[in-house]
Amino acid sequence: MSAQHLTKAFVFGVAGFVFRDWLALMLAMVAAGFLGTWLGLRLLHRxxxxxxxxxxxxxxxxxxxxxxxxxxxxxxxxxx
Incomplete structure (x- = not known):
C-alpha cells in the first residue's frame, strides 16, 4: 500500500497538486486512521x-x- 500511495503522491505532485495546502487535513486523516484502528482492535478483543x-x-x-x-x-x- 505504501508503494501505491507514494506512486500516486508522485503523480499528483507532477500534475501540480500542492500538498502543502492540504497537509493539515492529510495529517488529521492519518491520525484518525491510526486512532480508529487502535480503538477497533481494542473493541474486537473485548x-x-x-x-x-x-x-x-x-x-x-x-x-x-x-x-x-x-x-x-x-x-x-x-x-x-
Whole structure:
C-alpha cells in the first residue's frame, strides 16, 4: 500500500497538486486512521465473535436502510 500511495503522491505532485495546502487535513486523516484502528482492535478483543457478528449485521442493516431512504427521498424530490 505504501508503494501505491507514494506512486500516486508522485503523480499528483507532477500534475501540480500542492500538498502543502492540504497537509493539515492529510495529517488529521492519518491520525484518525491510526486512532480508529487502535480503538477497533481494542473493541474486537473485548467482544465475542457472536456479539460482533450481531452488531456488524445491525450496523450494515441500518446503513442499508439509510441508503434506501436517501434514494427514495431523492427520487421523490424536495418535500412541499
Amino acid at each position: 467482544l465475542s465473535e457472536q456479539r460482533f457478528d450481531t452488531l456488524f449485521k445491525w450496523a450494515l442493516t441500518l446503513l442499508a436502510l439509510r441508503l434506501a431512504w436517501l434514494g427514495v427521498a431523492r427520487l421523490l424530490g424536495p418535500a412541499g
